Amino acid sequence: MQIYYYQIAIAAPFDKLLTYKISEKMPIGSIVLCKIMSRTEYGVIMSEILPQNIDFDLAKIKEIHEKTPLVIDEKMLSFIHQLASYNMQKIGEVIDAFMTNYEILHKGFAISSKIKKDKIPAIKTIELSDKQREISDNIIADCDKFSTHVIDGVTGSGKTMIYLSVIEKILKNNSVDNLANGEKNNSDNANSDADLSQYSTRKCDSAACEKISQDGHHPCSNKANNKQNSQILIMLPEISLTPQTSSFFEEKLGIKPLLWHSNITKAKKRDILREIMSGDARVIVGTRSAILLPFVNLKMIIIDEEHDSSYKQSEKMIYSARDMAIMRAKILDIPAILLSATLCLETHFNAKSGKYRLHSINERYTKVKMPEIIVVDMTKKEEKPRSGECISARVLQIAKDVIESGKQVLFFLNRRGFSTSVMCGACNEFLGCENCSVNMAFHESKNLAICHYCGYTSQIPNDCKACKDVDKWVKIGFGVERVALELKKHFPSAKQQIFSSDEVDKASIDGILDDINSGKTQIIIGTQMISKGYNFPHLKCVVIVDTDTGFLDGDFRLYEKTYQMITQVAGRAGRFDERGLVLIQSYQQNNPAIMAIASMNKAKFYDDELRRRDSKYNPLPPLYRQIAIIISSNNEDLASNIAKNMMKHLYDNISHIARIFGPAPSLIKRINRQFRFRILISFAKKQGFMQEIYDTISKFQAKCDVMIKVDVDPLNFL
Ligand SMILES: Nc1ncnc2c1ncn2[C@@H]1O[C@H](COP(=O)(O)OP(=O)(O)OP(=O)(O)O)[C@@H](O)[C@H]1O
Numbered sequence: 101m102q103i104y105y106y107q108i109a110i111a112a113p114f115d116k117l118l119t120y121k122i123s124e125k126m127p128i129g130s131i132v133l134c135k136i137m138s139r140t141e142y143g144v145i146m147s148e149i150l151p152q153n154i155d156f157d158l159a160k161i162k163e164i165h166e167k168t169p170l171v172i173d174e175k176m177l178s179f180i181h182q183l184a185s186y187n188m189q190k191i192g193e194v195i196d197a198f199m200t201n202y203e204i205l206h207k208g209f210a211i212s213s214k215i216k217k218d219k220i221p222a223i224k225t226i227e228l229s230d231k232q233r234e235i236s237d238n239i240i241a242d243c244d245k246f247s248t249h250v251i252d253g254v255t256g257s258g259k260t261m262i263y264l265s266v267i268e269k270i271l272k273n274n275s276v277d278n279l280a281n282g283e284k285n286n287s288d289n290a291n292s293d294a295d296l297s298q299y300s301t302r303k304c305d306s307a308a309c310e311k312i313s314q315d316g317h318h319p320c321s322n323k324a325n326n327k328q329n330s331q332i333l334i335m336l337p338e339i340s341l342t343p344q345t346s347s348f349f350e351e352k353l354g355i356k357p358l359l360w361h362s363n364i365t366k367a368k369k370r371d372i373l374r375e376i377m378s379g380d381a382r383v384i385v386g387t388r389s390a391i392l393l394p395f396v397n398l399k400m401i402i403i404d405e406e407h408d409s410s411y412k413q414s415e416k417m418i419y420s421a422r423d424m425a426i427m428r429a430k431i432l433d434i435p436a437i438l439l440s441a442t443l444c445l446e447t448h449f450n451a452k453s454g455k456y457r458l459h460s461i462n463e464r465y466t467k468v469k470m471p472e473i474i475v476v477d478m479t480k481k482e483e484k485p486r487s488g489e490c491i492s493a494r495v496l497q498i499a500k501d502v503i504e505s506g507k508q509v510l511f512f513l514n515r516r517g518f519s520t521s522v523m524c525g526a527c528n529e530f531l532g533c534e535n536c537s538v539n540m541a542f543h544e545s546k547n548l549a550i551c552h553y554c555g556y557t558s559q560i561p562n563d564c565k566a567c568k569d570v571d572k573w574v575k576i577g578f579g580v581e582r583v584a585l586e587l588k589k590h591f592p593s594a595k596q597q598i599f600s601s602d603e604v605d606k607a608s609i610d611g612i613l614d615d616i617n618s619g620k621t622q623i624i625i626g627t628q629m630i631s632k633g634y635n636f637p638h639l640k641c642v643v644i645v646d647t648d649t650g651f652l653d654g655d656f657r658l659y660e661k662t663y664q665m666i667t668q669v670a671g672r673a674g675r676f677d678e679r680g681l682v683l684i685q686s687y688q689q690n691n692p693a694i695m696a697i698a699s700m701n702k703a704k705f706y707d708d709e710l711r712r713r714d715s716k717y718n719p720l721p722p723l724y725r726q727i728a729i730i731i732s733s734n735n736e737d738l739a740s741n742i743a744k745n746m747m748k749h750l751y752d753n754i755s756h757i758a759r760i761f762g763p764a765p766s767l768i769k770r771i772n773r774q775f776r777f778r779i780l781i782s783f784a785k786k787q788g789f790m791q792e793i794y795d796t797i798s799k800f801q802a803k804c805d806v807m808i809k810v811d812v813d814p815l816n817f818l
């Protein structure tokens with residue numbers, strides 16, 4: 101009996117492949133179950149290895165424990181490999197992230213077993229303005245191969261409508277080849293209520309689909325096929341995936357997209373995965389993990405709000421879903437479309453240098469002018485709020501006029517809860533978190549002090565631990581609840597709504613949005629949850645209560661992030677009939693982000709920011725690349741010593757080609773009982789020493805009790 105040996109990536113945090121044997125030939129990419137120590141784990145066959153190339157006792161090699169009918173295709177395997185190597189993540193950790201979906205398919209989760217087939221919908225025709233049409237046509241002409249398109253359009257310019265129109269064309273033709281070869285007018289001439297059934301020439305029939313429900317595998321799952329339905333992935337940041345998303349796309353496009361995010365049940369995920377693998381699912385709207393889905397005929401990836409930091413996953417497998425979307429598009433030879441009103445510097449740089457194709461749109465679809473911006477200098481005596489308050493009298497007066505004219509005002513403050521901290525008035529000691537080196541915020545609505553980093557909660561104690569004085573607590577700083585209280589005093593009869601993750605959940609959001617959209621709500625007090633994607637018809641005035649960005653102070657992206665945040669919120673004002681008004685309460689008149697917003701000089705802001713980062717002494721992204729290494733342990737000395745040793749090792753090996761900084765405690769030294777130290781490596785693009793860094797890390801990784809994480813292109817320094 102012939103024995104075959106395979107190298108398998110096990111879904112566990114290993115960085116090496118393990119060798120297993122089996123008495124039959126298996127396709128590369130097969131998903132199997134293997135025993136490892138006392139556990140059984142999923143794994144993927146990555147390659148075959150001949151017995152003569154195995155340098156340990158063949159008799160000790162274990163058998164593959166169980167086969168599954170699932171096989172990962174070549175391009176998906178290539179994506180897995182490249183994702184692991186670009187991000188310097190352990191192959192096992194990457195496989196683990198992908199296996200979550202395959203495990204759901206394999207195990208069945210047979211709670212709902214029938215996919216409800218809706219009537220085949222009629223795809224609607226989307227009318228565009230001339231400028232929108234020009235961009236849409238340009239993208240369509242280039243949609244049969246890999247390219248990265250960037251749509252840089254002001255808030256309200258209708259970027260969503262542009263990509264929906266591109267999707268409409270692809271769905272109606274069901275072949276990007278025809279479109280890109282100049283047959284795009286077919287769809288314009290076609291009956292706008294075209295029946296999709298004429299295009300559904302996919303290979304799979306419902307009997308075949310039914311097979312998935314029995315063994316979790318689909319016969320056609322690995323074959324991208326021109327006759328199969330084109331699939332399109334739209335990626336959105338975490339916070340934009342509200343229940344309205346689905347109805348919005350359905351209303352505009354006539355087709356109900358599948359929604360993919362972390363809060364859906366496994367049974368529902370299984371149904372969605374089956375639809376994706378059978379090719380039935382055409383439009384999938386998802387958050388960052390959607391980039392890992394097993395599409396069978398993906399034809400385009402759209403990344404909306406591409407600048408949003410929630411595309412970065414910073415736990416377990418660390419990766420940027422935006423960048424991985426471009427990587428996946430390249431492997432599949434399909435286009436990736438990035439959109440934002442406030443591009444991140446990296447994307448701006450790539451677009452400017454011609455690596456990405458840039459499309460700009462500088463006016464709103466409604467032709468309403470961009471809002472008027474007024475910066476309120478809070479350092480001036482006449483602007484000083486009343487004691488214990490945070491809104492200037494001038495701003496309150498303007499807000500009053502707006503409300504009396506029947507319009508809405510949004511007060512934006514990116515801080516949840518009532519106060520940012522609680523201090524003992526007797527000894528000035530702050531109430532800190534048990535697990536993290538941060539102050540606890542106070543939430544009046546829950547009557548609890550809450551740590552916003554680990555979620556730890558506690559009642560405010562009677563006496564102060566430090567000085568034993570009783571009940572001298574003072575609440576310091578402003579959160580949305582406190583602003584709401586202040587506004588209630590000034591506008592007692594106005595209906596107000598706090599829009600934060602504490603107040604708005606899946607159950608309440610529909611009602612809350614109805615009241616805002618109908619104009620019943622007059623004052624909105626919102627955190628970043630409100631900053632993107634919403635179109636509020638009655639919103640005239642936006643007040644940026646505080647431009648302070650907290651822990652961003654040590655971050656070289658401070659101005660970029662401030663610029664993005666304020667521009668996005670400001671962009672909610674006056675989108676429809678009347679020009680909006682934005683009031684920025686600022687204590688820093690010279691902040692370049694605020695100056696750029698006030699003077700509406702976006703180009704200068706991006707140019708200045710690029711120039712600032714092009715420093716001879718410390719060049720920064722996007723001109724240079726960075727890799728952060730985070731060493732953490734509940735034992736501070738241990739983490740610190742390992743960090744120092746690793747630093748020495750890196751210094752000896754790569755300091756001639758890279759700058760290495762650290763080790764330094766993270767900005768928040770301790771989170772969730774873990775002390776954290778960071779090393780930062782900065783290097784010119786195209787330096788090929790990733791392997792040396794990886795090897796160094798692997799050497800130290802063996803030490804237990806210390807966790808070593810690599811963050812390629814880090815976005816935060818906490
Ligand atoms: N071609 C169009 N036909 C009808 N309505 C449109 C069109 N383009 C834009 N609009 C309307 O204009 C408003 C803004 O459009 P959209 O939300 O697509 O803008 P955006 O550029 O994505 O803005 P943001 O960056 O703020 O999200 C929406 O209410 C949208 O329905």
Ligand SMILES: [Zn+2]
Pocket residue numbers: 533534535536551552553554555556772
């Ligand atoms: Zn904490």
